[in-house]
Amino acid sequence: MMELLAQVEYGPLAVKPYSTEWLIGLIVTFLLAAGAAIGLSKVPANFRRPIVSIGTFLCGLIYVLYWLWPRPVNLKPDQVPNGMVEQVGKGLSDTLPLLADVANILTSFLLGLGVYSLARIHFGKIIKRQSDRGFSWVLIVSATMISVFGFVDYILRSQDKAGKLVDRENWGFFNVGQDIMFDGLLLQMDSVMFSLIAFFILSAAYRAFRIRSVESTVMMASALVLMLSLLSPIMFQWNTMIAQMAKGMNIPNADPSIPYPGGFFHNLQISDWANWVKGNLQTPALRAVDFGILLGALAMGLRLWLGLEKGGVSV
Amino acid sequence: MPWTPQQLNVIDAVKITGGVACTIGLYSILYKETKLFRFFEHVFLGLAAGYMVVAMYKESLYPQWIQRMTGQMDDAGNVTQPAMFLYVVLLPIGLLGYTVFSRKHNWMSRIPIGIILGLWAGQQLLNYWDTASPGIYSSMQPIIPTTWSSFVEPDKFGLTPDQIKALNQQIYPSQAINNLIFVIAILSSLSYFIYSFDTKNRAMSTFNRIGRWTLMIGFGAIFGSTVMARFALVIDRMYYIWVEWIQALQKAFGQ
Amino acid sequence: MIKEKLLNIDRRILYGLLILVTVIPLRCDQKLNNITDDYSNAFYEAVSNIPEGKTVFIESDWTTSTRGENSGHLEALLRILMAKKTKFAIFSVGDAQAPGVFRGVLLRLMEERKTLGLPAYQPFEDYVDLGYFANAEGTLQAIGGDVRKVFEKKSIRDAEGKQRSAFDSPVLSNVKSVGDVPMYIVVTASNTIDRAIERLSAKTTLACMCTGVIGPSALPYFQSGQLKGVAIGLKGVFDIEYLMANGLNLETKESVKWSKQPDKTAQPITVGKTLDRGNRYFLSFMCAILLLIATVVTGNVMMFVARAQSKPQGDEA
Numbered sequence: 001m002m003e004l005l006a007q008v009e010y011g012p013l014a015v016k017p018y019s020t021e022w023l024i025g026l027i028v029t030f031l032l033a034a035g036a037a038i039g040l041s042k043v044p045a046n047f048r049r050p051i052v053s054i055g056t057f058l059c060g061l062i063y064v065l066y067w068l069w070p071r072p073v074n075l076k077p078d079q080v081p082n083g084m085v086e087q088v089g090k091g092l093s094d095t096l097p098l099l100a101d102v103a104n105i106l107t108s109f110l111l112g113l114g115v116y117s118l119a120r121i122h123f124g125k126i127i128k129r130q131s132d133r134g135f136s137w138v139l140i141v142s143a144t145m146i147s148v149f150g151f152v153d154y155i156l157r158s159q160d161k162a163g164k165l166v167d168r169e170n171w172g173f174f175n176v177g178q179d180i181m182f183d184g185l186l187l188q189m190d191s192v193m194f195s196l197i198a199f200f201i202l203s204a205a206y207r208a209f210r211i212r213s214v215e216s217t218v219m220m221a222s223a224l225v226l227m228l229s230l231l232s233p234i235m236f237q238w239n240t241m242i243a244q245m246a247k248g249m250n251i252p253n254a255d256p257s258i259p260y261p262g263g264f265f266h267n268l269q270i271s272d273w274a275n276w277v278k279g280n281l282q283t284p285a286l287r288a289v290d291f292g293i294l295l296g297a298l299a300m301g302l303r304l305w306l307g308l309e310k311g312g313v314s315v
Numbered sequence: 316m317p318w319t320p321q322q323l324n325v326i327d328a329v330k331i332t333g334g335v336a337c338t339i340g341l342y343s344i345l346y347k348e349t350k351l352f353r354f355f356e357h358v359f360l361g362l363a364a365g366y367m368v369v370a371m372y373k374e375s376l377y378p379q380w381i382q383r384m385t386g387q388m389d390d391a392g393n394v395t396q397p398a399m400f401l402y403v404v405l406l407p408i409g410l411l412g413y414t415v416f417s418r419k420h421n422w423m424s425r426i427p428i429g430i431i432l433g434l435w436a437g438q439q440l441l442n443y444w445d446t447a448s449p450g451i452y453s454s455m456q457p458i459i460p461t462t463w464s465s466f467v468e469p470d471k472f473g474l475t476p477d478q479i480k481a482l483n484q485q486i487y488p489s490q491a492i493n494n495l496i497f498v499i500a501i502l503s504s505l506s507y508f509i510y511s512f513d514t515k516n517r518a519m520s521t522f523n524r525i526g527r528w529t530l531m532i533g534f535g536a537i538f539g540s541t542v543m544a545r546f547a548l549v550i551d552r553m554y555y556i557w558v559e560w561i562q563a564l565q566k567a568f569g570q
Numbered sequence: 571m572i573k574e575k576l577l578n579i580d581r582r583i584l585y586g587l588l589i590l591v592t593v594i595p596l597r598c599d600q601k602l603n604n605i606t607d608d609y610s611n612a613f614y615e616a617v618s619n620i621p622e623g624k625t626v627f628i629e630s631d632w633t634t635s636t637r638g639e640n641s642g643h644l645e646a647l648l649r650i651l652m653a654k655k656t657k658f659a660i661f662s663v664g665d666a667q668a669p670g671v672f673r674g675v676l677l678r679l680m681e682e683r684k685t686l687g688l689p690a691y692q693p694f695e696d697y698v699d700l701g702y703f704a705n706a707e708g709t710l711q712a713i714g715g716d717v718r719k720v721f722e723k724k725s726i727r728d729a730e731g732k733q734r735s736a737f738d739s740p741v742l743s744n745v746k747s748v749g750d751v752p753m754y755i756v757v758t759a760s761n762t763i764d765r766a767i768e769r770l771s772a773k774t775t776l777a778c779m780c781t782g783v784i785g786p787s788a789l790p791y792f793q794s795g796q797l798k799g800v801a802i803g804l805k806g807v808f809d810i811e812y813l814m815a816n817g818l819n820l821e822t823k824e825s826v827k828w829s830k831q832p833d834k835t836a837q838p839i840t841v842g843k844t845l846d847r848g849n850r851y852f853l854s855f856m857c858a859i860l861l862l863i864a865t866v867v868t869g870n871v872m873m874f875v876a877r878a879q880s881k882p883q884g885d886e887a
Contacts (some may be wrong), residue, residue: 014397017386023401026384033407041420054426055435063437063711097719100708102405103434105380106427107705109409115364123446135357135684142361143368150369163730169317176326182670184330185337186362187634188555189355190667192341192442194635198545198858199345202588203581205542206316206865210873214455215531220866221533223542230543230805231856236603253470257825262470266829271605278326278789285533287450287790288504288526294447301439304432345585370666374702376670378724395735425579438711442768446796448769453794476833537786540803543640544782546592546858547804550851551638553592 024314028295053307060305062099119143153178222277229274242268321567329565335560337550380405454501456494461486500529574829578873582857584865591861593855601845602808602852604826609792611828613777613799613819617650619838620752625657625741627754629766630672631664631706632876634783636759637671642807642847643759644675645781650814652679652691653841657741659721661833663709664762669701686842694728698741706762717748753798763788763797771796777874779806809846817842865882 015022043051071089072081083086122136130136152174157165165171171179211217217285229235239259246254248266254264266272319327350505385400408427413460415424467489486494503526506519615840620626628647648713660676676699683690684887691697700721703709705754724736736742744752754770756763757779758777764787766776775798776813778788782803791797801810811862816824817838838844 003806009374013401014399015386017388017396017398020397022386022398022400026403027319030406031398032401033404037407037411037423040423040426049421050420052429055426058430059430059433060437063434064440066715067441090812092720093715096708097712099434100705100712100720101379101383103431103708104375104704105402105405105880106409106412106431108375108380109405110373110412110427110431111367113412113415115368118360120366128665129750132353135353137365138354138357139361139364142358143365144361146362146365146442147368151372151450154369154373161732163732166727167317168323169319169540171318177670180326180333181331181362182366183634183674184333185358185673187365187637187667188334188637189341189359190633191548191637192338193359195638196341196344197752198542198549199588201542202546202584202862202865203860205870206579206584209866210872217526217528218352218561219531219538219816220534222532224535224866225536226536226539227549227859228860230539231710232605232805232808233852233856235605242602253472257823258514260472260827264467267664268604275608276493279534279793280493281500281529281532282536283793284454284497284501285529285792286503286537286787288456288501288508288788288794289449289530289533290787291447291505292508294443298439298443301436305436305439346582365667369704374666375704378701379704426754435707438707438769441711445772446591446764446768447792457864461640471829472827473831480690506639509849532598533786534669539649540785542782542859542862543803543805543855544636544785544856546862547638547782547851548853549588549638550596550804550858551641552590553854554596554851557593566884 049307057305057307059099060301061094062092068098075129128259142181146178146186149174149178149181222281225270226274228273232271235269235271239269239271324563324567328563331555331560333561335556403469454498456497457486458491458498459486460488461553464490484521499525502526504529504533573872573875576868577876579865579868581860587861588858589707591667591857592854595857596850598853599769599850602628602849604808604812606685606809606826607802607805607826608813608830609789609797609800609802610813611799611818611826611831611834612792613779613806614650614810614813615831615834615836616753616775616777616798617647617755617762618654618818620654620656622655623633623657624722624752625745625750626651627771628658629664629754629758629762631668631762632662632759632781633665633667633671634756638851639803639807640757640759640779641675642804642851643801643810644672645846646801646807646810646814646848647673647678647755647757647779648843650810650839652683652688652813653839655696658694658785659698659700659736659745660695661742662702663704663765664758664760666702666704669699669759673699682843692729694726694734694739694741696741698736698739700724700726700736706765707769710765713748714769714773717745725728753777758784760784761787763791767791767796771821779810804851808852809848811845811848814839819870 011026015025028139031176040051043086069089069092070085071093072086075081075086075090081090119140122139124138125136126133156172156174165175209216211220236259239261240256242265243254243256243259243261246261246263247256251262253260254265255262261269300309324522333342337355338360341359343349343353357451380402383396384402386394387396389395393477408430410421412427413424414420414422465487468485468487471482474482503522506528507523507530508527586702597863616773628644630640631765632644634641648658650656662672676697680690693699701724703720709720718737721736725733725737726736728734729737748754751774753776754766754774755777756766759781761784763778763784765781770776776796777798777800778791779801780788780803782805785800785806786804788797788800788802792884801807806858813826813836815838816822816826818826818830818834818836820835820837825838
């Protein structure tokens with residue numbers, strides 16, 4: 001199985017494009033797969049869960065085997081693996097890009113579900129003549145426009161063998177339209193949506209960032225130190241002042257022009273406080289959170305892989 | 316016929332003006348939710364959904380699926396990539412996802428999802444080890460000083476690389492204290508997440524409280540960093556409106 | 571009356587103030603002083619000292635939604651690489667919109683080079699644009715396994731716009747595995763840096779340029795050595811630009827002095843632009859931070875004042 005998957009690009013399953021054998025292979029494979037899918041729809045209810053679980057398990061198993069199986073060391077791309085162990089190891093390693101493709105392609109198909117749902121909701125609103133159906137029209141028209149302009153732009157660029165469209169001067173109506181809709185509107189609105197949060201943070205900080213308990217005080221102090229440290233031109237002046245003071249007290253290496261205070265005077269720099277907080281308190285706190293997340297992902301991964309996740313694959 | 320530079324400037328001005336209109340329309344939510352905001356909100360959703368379809372096709376489905384299934388030939392008709400018809404299997408599997416809308420067959424939508432989840436789940440063993448092990452290793456910091464020649468680490472300016480290397484190998488008392496704080500911080504933060512057994516005894520609850528404070532300090536620092544991120548986006552928007560737009564208009568329509 | 575108003579400032583006044591304090595300083599184009607962060611110094615030192623003739627991988631996973639930070643990151647990074655004539659392969663695994671955005675940055679930098687009279691950085695010869703790969707997890711796992719298998723099917727355009735195989739390019743011809751790449755740099759606005767660390771940190775040297783939101787979660791990886799350097803948010807942009815202009819641990823007066831690692835040095839960039847977006851935005855950023863601090867302080871002071879006033883009333887009751 002591994003060898004078959006790994007060598008699919010170079011074996012009998014890879015043929016000349018648009019040849020008769022390709023067409024026959026394509027049709028037969030599609031009919032077989034579609035037949036299998038139709039056959040699956042007739043499967044009794046008690047077999048459904050095992051089918052999904054086995055599929056999930058086999059897909060995960062390839063990665064687990066890749067992790068556990070010994071791999072040939074320093075094997076060059078054109079070198080033939082030596083013995084069964086090396087062959088399987090190389091086969092597993094060669095299979096990873098194929099698996100990435102499979103996941104990408106299936107993800108792309110499934111993303112279509114989101115678009116379909118969105119279209120269903122908004123066409124539903126228009127058909128039912130709801131009061132806010134005007135906005136649904138706006139959504140559908142803008143989605144259609146960018147799709148049409150985007151696809152035409154893509155086709156024009158694919159057919160542009162001479163590379164004329166690399167220069168903007170040679171763009172046509174659809175290239176310009178796509179650029180206006182994508183770069184001029186979509187990307188800018190994307191940015192606006194994210195930037196709105198800044199306004200809400202400011203308002204929320206004013207209303208909710210209050211000294212009410214030890215925890216909130218600790219949190220606010222840490223946030224203030226970090227925010228002050230971000231004001232680096234001001235911190236530069238502050239550090240210069242500290243370094244001047246240190247130089248006045250003949251501290252070795254103190255140099256206000258860098259500014260570098262040297263010795264104990266380092267501890268008076270707010271940027272150093274922030275670094276200390278980040279290095280000794282923020283990093284361990286976040287690492288602890290990360291360990292928790294990783295353990296959770298590992299546990300969830302095992303549950304999904306072994307079919308123990310009731311919600312995930314119960315059918 | 317190619318566009319003239321002046322025509323391109325006008326196109327740029329139109330494009331940026333559109334962006335500015337969208338920016339102001341979406342910012343109108345800051346005053347209150349208006350029809351203007353809802354209009355631009357729906358334009359945004361429509362453009363995002365429409366573009367996703369195009370992007371998924373041209374960046375993923377075409378190069379990774381269709382092109383491999385049909386193969387590739389250069390202009391001279393030589394095969395540069397053989398056709399792998401087996402890729403067509405993914406079409407019925409992918410379409411099974413759409414059975415989610417069928418009451419009778421919706422269980423089949425779990426097959427493509429199961430494949431994706433299986434592939435994800437299999438990677439977690441590798442990921443855990445590759446990610447966590449350097450973190451665990453670097454958390455085991457030395458807490459006993461190796462030298463008492465100075466309480467704090469001496470200045471390194473003016474030293475040779477060998478002298479710096481020798482200094483870096485020593486643990487000074489101030490570093491040992493910092494390392495101890497680091498170790499306590501990480502252990503106490505971890506202990507805060509222990510829910511498997513009773514942690515009501517005094518020592519454990521004190522340790523937990525330290526963990527909670529450490530986490531609060533961490534979250535405070537995250538707040539500061541998040542604020543930086545969001546403010547940077549507002550500044551960029553203001554730059555877009557007040558500098559880029561005005562410049563584009565000036566270029567297109569003269570001073 | 572004033573107390574009442576300060577205790578309950580209308581949110582729209584705060585919003586208006588934020589717009590004012592960010593707009594006004596934008597017109598001021600002054601070179602600012604800076605205290606650079608350790609992780610920014612480490613990043614600049616690592617990128618500046620990439621061996622000649624090697625190819626760098628750039629995973630650009632951001633869109634215009636975070637242009638304020640990531641655009642500055644990518645511009646600074648590309649300027650360093652172009653000044654040092656380092657070849658690079660750029661691609662995205664995080665967002666289908668991302669290639670459109672990094673292509674915009676590349677286009678802008680090419681225009682800039684043309685205006686400054688610098689030689690053009692040619693696609694295919696000096697860099698390759700590999701576009702988008704969906705499914706970050708699977709793609710990165712595969713890149714770690716066999717990078718040639720992942721990239722070889724991507725046909726790219728050369729300087730004349732002709733379609734060629736990615737590995738025909740001199741940029742990728744010497745890359746047999748991801749370990750051959752001296753540095754894999756992730757410019758991101760999302761957790762794709764975690765995905766890269768999980769799958770690639772044992773195989774190559776990673777560095778990261780990320781938004782302020784992602785930055786704190788990247789720092790533990792810097793501490794553990796899984797990331798060679800990190801540039802975080804707008805401060806990261808400002809740091810890198812400042813280091814590009816002044817250099818690191820050099821004998822010159824302007825050079826940044828990194829007291830923790832005085833033996834690590836990096837030359838300034840002498841070709842093309844250095845200070846740009848980071849320096850330009852930073853004054854506005856400082857004003858916005860000061861406004862935030864002022865509002866938090868006001869909120870707390872007024873809360874204590876109100877509490878002090880309500881206490882005697884409570885006692886009487």
